[in-house]
Amino acid sequence: MTWPTVALGEVLRPSTDRITLLPDTSYKQVTAKLWGKGLTLRGEVTGAEIAASHQNRVREGQFVISKIDARHGAFGVVPSDLDGAVVSNDFPVFDVQPDRALTEYVAWVSRTDWFIALCKQASEGSTNRVRLKEARFLAQFIPLPPLSEQRRIVARLNAATVAIERVQAARTEIDENLAALIIRSNETYQAQPIQLADALDLDEDRIAIASDITYPQVGIRGFGGGLFRKGGVTAADTTYRHFNRLAAGQFVVSQVKGWEGAVAVCGDEFAGLFASPEYRTFRCNPTVLRPAYFAYLSRTPWFHAKLAPATRGQGARRERLRPEMLLAISIPLPPVEVQDLLVPLFDRVAAAAACSGAADLDQLLPAMLDEAFGTGAGKQAKGECRGEAES
Structure with missing residues (x-):
């Protein structure tokens, strides 16, 4: 289903909580992974080790984006373990408007390829100086269903993530067991x-x-x-x-x-x-x-x-x-005759790992994201974004 689209400015509001850094106080610093992988801890340092006297404090549930690497998917929602961490002015901070959108819904939207495309359209500048333009970013459009539908989408994607993680864990365990079998066999049979x-x-x-x-x-x-x-x-x-x-x-x-x-x-x-x-x-x-x-x-x-x-x-x-x-x-x-006998055994274990993991497992969640938000909505958002960039 294609949902109505709204400007990001109706969902995200700029937020600034600028604090003075104390030299002897320890602060968590935030960094953003690329390609929609979210926010993570960069490190924990004292105020004296930060090359600035003031920075912005972030809170759990806020949306943070990198001006420099927004076009590469560097953004995400602040997790609980980064509540109270600090960021520089190169990382604009936004509050999610609770009457319009769920924080988890915004987090899922930001993991889509077309959201990264919106950020590219909202960035400009010469080589090595490309920056996100905040006003242009907030003027981009995203699909926004009612809150009740957002809850349904979030629940479905969360459940899918749990299932995918279980499959990936099973695949990893089989891969590790296969590696152990290979190593043990290689050192055992007339080696x-x-x-x-x-x-x-x-x-x-x-x-x-x-x-x-x-x-x-x-x-x-x-x-x-x-x-x-x-x-x-x-x-x-x-x-x-x-x-x-x-x-x-x-x-x-x-x-x-x-x-x-x-x-x-x-x-x-x-x-x-x-x-x-x-x-x-x-x-x-x-x-x-x-x-x-x-x-x-x-x-x-x-x-x-x-x-x-x-x-x-x-x-x-x-x-x-x-x-x-x-x-x-x-x-x-081991002798080549033994190697020839071991390869079919390794093949069978590797086939089990492939069946448990499915070759296209990594593409499953992106496909679900496109389906959940509506391919038409994603394309429409991209189109409106391009129109905004050209005006």
């Missing part, structure tokens, strides 16, 4: 210490970058998160002179983030895509290590712990996990 230099060979398919070709890219998530597709890159988009083309079964290592588990075995779905030269690729020696087995082993925290000491450099931006460091690592490995 012998093997230097990775005997199990992996540097194997890179370097492709010179041509000016008239787009190269689809891959990235690697940290902590065993695996490969993911990125956008295409042309010669004009990069200073690199070549990319590494991936092949199925290759072990891919991010030199920059390998120490935190940004490693993965390339599956068929990523074969033929490209990675920067900072991603080194290795071929598994088939007489020592099976790619399917290593795909599981390389995702475990146990294996990631082996990578951190092999990283060299000064400061996080200079640390590198270079091929010679990786190949010098020694790990226990």
Whole structure:
């Protein structure tokens, strides 16, 4: 259902509770996570450690937004544990008008993609100086059903969140059990210490970058998160002179983030895509290590712990996990015949985790938000927002 829309100024009223900071008093500071993830504690410091003599005190249930990062979803409702915390003038504070909206309803609205789009429309400025314009923000429109309907929407979304969290907890438990099974099996069944230099060979398919070709890219998530597709890159988009083309079964290592588990075995779905030269690729020696087995082993925290000491450099931006460091690592490995027997077992446990979690679980809540507030209402709010920005 599409609900009537109202200007945010009818729901949110600016609020200022400016206090003098006392040097010896401890204050909680608020920070806003990006992309509608809400407010959290930045830290707790004394007044003497804050580079200002006055700041604004916030109260539970107020809406706080970052002028600088509003367009990136940096805002949220003050939780109970941040009641009495302080924020700078870069974080405008608003009271939710109880006769128009429930605080929880505003909190849920602010988690939608289209609300972030409203904040983008309400921000202006040159590069690195884009700021939220408060008056323009309050002139944006959001869907606003009656309070009784707001209560129904909030109750439904709260119940869905509890259910999703239960499913995610079950998936996490299965994932942890799988990792424990992999590690225990790897150290148990006729395992012998093997230097990775005997199990992996540097194997890179370097492709010179041509000016008239787009190269689809891959990235690697940290902590065993695996490969993911990125956008295409042309010669004009990069200073690199070549990319590494991936092949199925290759072990891919991010030199920059390998120490935190940004490693993965390339599956068929990523074969033929490209990675920067900072991603080194290795071929598994088939007489020592099976790619399917290593795909599981390389995702475990146990294996990631082996990578951190092999990283060299000064400061996080200079640390590198270079091929010679990786190949010098020694790990226990069972014979390849045992590896072949273990992979189907790992597959069955991984399939159970996938069934318990559902591949699109992360998209379920956003879809429910669109449905709860009405896709038409969201689009209408966006349209009115664009009209306001253009006037």
